[in-house]
Amino acid sequence: MNYTVRKFDAVIVGAGGAGLRAAIQLSEAGYKTAVLTKVFPTRSHTVAAQGGVAASLGNSEEDHWHWHMYDTVKGSDWLGDQDAIEFMCRKANEVVVELEHYGMPFDRLDNGKIYQRPFGGHMSNFGEKPVRRSCAAADRTGHAMLHAMYQRNVKVNTQFFVEWQALDLVRDAEGDVMGVTAMDMETGEIVVFHAKATIFATGGAGRIYYSSTNAFINTGDGVGMAARAGIPLEDMEFWQFHPTGVAGAGVLITEGVRGEGGILRNSDGERFMERYAPNAKDLASRDVVSRAMTTEINEGRGCGPNKDFVLLDITHLPPETIMKRLPGIHEIGIQFAGVDCLKEPLPVVPTCHYQMGGIPTNYLGQVVVPRGGNQSEPVLGFYAAGECACASVHGANRLGTNSLLDLLVFGKSAGETAVNDLKNNVKAHKPLAQDAIDRTLARVDRLNNQKDGADVHETRLAMQRTMQKHAGVFRFKDMLAEGVTRINEIAGQVAQTQIKDKSKVFNTARIEALELDNLIEVAKATIVSANARTESRGAHVRDDAVDSPETPDGRNDKVWLKHTLWYREGNRLDYKPVQMKPMSVDTIELKKRAY
Amino acid sequence: MTEDRRARINRLKWHCRRALLELDLVFDRFWERYEETLDAQGEAALESLLELEDHDLWALVSGREITGDPRMAAMIERLREISPIANFE
Numbered sequence: 001m002n003y004t005v006r007k008f009d010a011v012i013v014g015a016g017g018a019g020l021r022a023a024i025q026l027s028e029a030g031y032k033t034a035v036l037t038k039v040f041p042t043r044s045h046t047v048a049a050q051g052g053v054a055a056s057l058g059n060s061e062e063d064h065w066h067w068h069m070y071d072t073v074k075g076s077d078w079l080g081d082q083d084a085i086e087f088m089c090r091k092a093n094e095v096v097v098e099l100e101h102y103g104m105p106f107d108r109l110d111n112g113k114i115y116q117r118p119f120g121g122h123m124s125n126f127g128e129k130p131v132r133r134s135c136a137a138a139d140r141t142g143h144a145m146l147h148a149m150y151q152r153n154v155k156v157n158t159q160f161f162v163e164w165q166a167l168d169l170v171r172d173a174e175g176d177v178m179g180v181t182a183m184d185m186e187t188g189e190i191v192v193f194h195a196k197a198t199i200f201a202t203g204g205a206g207r208i209y210y211s212s213t214n215a216f217i218n219t220g221d222g223v224g225m226a227a228r229a230g231i232p233l234e235d236m237e238f239w240q241f242h243p244t245g246v247a248g249a250g251v252l253i254t255e256g257v258r259g260e261g262g263i264l265r266n267s268d269g270e271r272f273m274e275r276y277a278p279n280a281k282d283l284a285s286r287d288v289v290s291r292a293m294t295t296e297i298n299e300g301r302g303c304g305p306n307k308d309f310v311l312l313d314i315t316h317l318p319p320e321t322i323m324k325r326l327p328g329i330h331e332i333g334i335q336f337a338g339v340d341c342l343k344e345p346l347p348v349v350p351t352c353h354y355q356m357g358g359i360p361t362n363y364l365g366q367v368v369v370p371r372g373g374n375q376s377e378p379v380l381g382f383y384a385a386g387e388c389a390c391a392s393v394h395g396a397n398r399l400g401t402n403s404l405l406d407l408l409v410f411g412k413s414a415g416e417t418a419v420n421d422l423k424n425n426v427k428a429h430k431p432l433a434q435d436a437i438d439r440t441l442a443r444v445d446r447l448n449n450q451k452d453g454a455d456v457h458e459t460r461l462a463m464q465r466t467m468q469k470h471a472g473v474f475r476f477k478d479m480l481a482e483g484v485t486r487i488n489e490i491a492g493q494v495a496q497t498q499i500k501d502k503s504k505v506f507n508t509a510r511i512e513a514l515e516l517d518n519l520i521e522v523a524k525a526t527i528v529s530a531n532a533r534t535e536s537r538g539a540h541v542r543d544d545a546v547d548s549p550e551t552p553d554g555r556n557d558k559v560w561l562k563h564t565l566w567y568r569e570g571n572r573l574d575y576k577p578v579q580m581k582p583m584s585v586d587t588i589e590l591k592k593r594a595y
Numbered sequence: 596m597t598e599d600r601r602a603r604i605n606r607l608k609w610h611c612r613r614a615l616l617e618l619d620l621v622f623d624r625f626w627e628r629y630e631e632t633l634d635a636q637g638e639a640a641l642e643s644l645l646e647l648e649d650h651d652l653w654a655l656v657s658g659r660e661i662t663g664d665p666r667m668a669a670m671i672e673r674l675r676e677i678s679p680i681a682n683f684e
């Protein structure tokens with residue numbers, strides 16, 4: 001198979017929030033920068049974000065980055081690295097104001113300052129009471145953000161390669177990175193992007209689960225590419241589930257529905273949250289509600305022919321309230337559940353929403369791996385930011401509005417560090433590693449020539465169902481172990497997928513088969529890491545983790561206050577310490593996470 | 596399917612990969628039903644719809660907003676009538 005080589009100073013894979021932010025940094029500094037993206041930049045998944053971006057601007061009431069930092073550490077169930085968290089929270093105001101200068105149309109107060117609203121888990125004065133910290137642009141925050149940053153990139157001459165699919169990282173025997181291989185979807189042509197700096201900003205992999213709020217595009221490509229190139233994946237057992245995705249479809253029903261008085265009911269019509277959270281009831285935190293729902297379903301009180309969902313009831317609310325305060329919900333019910341929510345309750349299940357783990361990085365956006373006795377040695381030429389990366393600021397559980405912040409801060413940071421490296425350390429392109437290129441060619445060849453192979457759609461579905469059942473919201477020892485075996489079997493099928501359509505132009509069958517190669521790496525990393533971690537922490541909750549005074553809610557700091565590292569080779573696990581020391585302030589000491 | 600048509604359909608299909616899951620689900624169903632029969636007029640209507648921003652497109656498909664363009668309106672009607680009702684398994 002033929003390929004051509006194109007040279008750039010920097011290549012960025014991904015044009016969502018993280019990729020666009022990183023690109024601004026490089027292009028502004030005058031470096032020749034290519035941004036590859038599977039879809040037009042402003043159709044990246046960041047568009048779906050509505051809630052807003054966190055920053056302790058204190059425009060409506062007193063706020064402080066140190067309070068934000070405390071909330072984030074606590075939210076992370078102490079698995080987040082405190083240096084990276086301090087860095088992010090301190091940088092928040094700067095990146096938000098920058099965004100404003102790029103033209104982001106934030107909602108405003110009468111005095112012209114950015115309007116801020118409260119969001120779950122964000123508090124003032126070290127956990128005292130809710131604070132207004134989220135900055136939004138109506139219900140199109142993510143979309144407005146991408147527009148502002150895309151325009152800025154056009155101005156500073158970033159070169160976009162739209163509808164290109166990156167296939168593999170080019171990494172040599174010394175472990176250094178010198179670009180990516182990619183396919184032009186329009187022609188099927190393969191090109192090697194040879195670069196001095198390579199930044200991954202490919203977003204999350206929420207599609208490993210059957211029920212996911214993520215768009216189809218979220219297939220974890222960067223994470224899969226990194227794993228294939230021998231980079232370990234960090235904390236992949238931690239996935240945030242949103243309690244209310246429409247059963248069978250995944251479409252998110254916002255927390256606002258319960259905020260307005262929506263009630264969750266089981267098959268007996270019981271308002272079961274009264275038993276699990278007598279005070280907060282249906283408004284308890286995401287993980288508590290998700291687990292309660294799962295318990296109801298597991299104990300046979302689910303609804304529907306297969307008893308596999310619960311009901312979100314708003315039929316008692318005045319129709320005017322629903323139509324006015326919850327626009328879109330009525331339509332979502334009709335379109336995706338066949339239910340008129342004014343008259344009937346909506347079927348909902350806890351649904352995969354956000355990937356906390358990813359490619360290990362430090363707060364500078366450098367990808368780091370254990371090497372030569374150092375736990376976090378930067379990989380030369382390789383950076384990552386956004387949902388595909390693990391800085392780690394979200395630890396075991398992300399706070400809402402912190403991921404848009406994450407991609408701004410670490411997107412910028414990755415770009416800035418790359419600029420510094422280009423200026424001071426990396427003067428020339430390192431020769432391309434031929435064997436890495438050959439591996440991509442062999443992978444595409446294999447797919448094109450496979451006979452009697454596995455069907456892509458069916459194999460993906462088998463993976464998604466297995467993940468949902470064996471590594472969902474609530475995890476069981478035996479189920480996890482079984483799930484590992486099952487996922488390994490499915491990985492065998494993924495290695496033999498077959499496509500019927502062999503055409504060149506926008507061959508969606510081929511694109512999806514190549515995406516599945518990435519999804520399966522994420523699925524393996526997730527289930528193997530989850531199987532090994534025998535405690536409960538944040539979003540990872542196991543039935544066999546004992547709640548005792550030493551291990552409150554099953555969290556076992558003595559043994560498990562550490563990051564997981566999963567290596568693709570041999571499905572092997574390693575661990576590294578959590579960075580408990582912030583940059584300038586005192587450590588936020590371990591405590592039981594209670595709200 | 597001719598090679599030409601295959602290429603055109605594949606391109607449209609890829610452009611149906613959107614940032615919002617709502618739209619992905621709608622288009623998934625659409626292709627299941629119309630891949631074989633979509634005519635040139637349908638292709639053109641779909642193509643111009645796909646130029647829209649995701650939130651605007653979803654506002655049309657979900658019926659919150661209405662388009663004045665009759666060609667687009669017919670396509671939106673088609674997308675709406677095959678609402679991808681969840682399959683409870």
Ligand SMILES: Cc1cc2nc3c(=O)[nH]c(=O)nc-3n(C[C@H](O)[C@H](O)[C@H](O)COP(=O)(O)OP(=O)(O)OC[C@H]3O[C@@H](n4cnc5c(N)ncnc54)[C@H](O)[C@@H]3O)c2cc1C
Pocket residue numbers: 013014015016017018019036037038039041044045046047048049050051052053142164165166167201202203204213214215221222252353354385386387388400401402403404405407
């Ligand atoms: C419904 C929903 C609502 C949310 N709301 C909020 C919110 O209010 N606040 C908040 O902070 N967070 C929110 N989140 C989370 C947040 O939106 C995401 O974590 C964030 O947008 C991810 O941004 P990103 O830049 O990392 O990736 P993305 O925006 O997903 O971009 C990934 C980019 O990588 C490209 N790409 C991927 N693979 C390849 C490849 N192989 N080759 C070339 N290009 C590739 C894609 O084309 C795309 O451009 C929400 C998430 C969901 C699902």
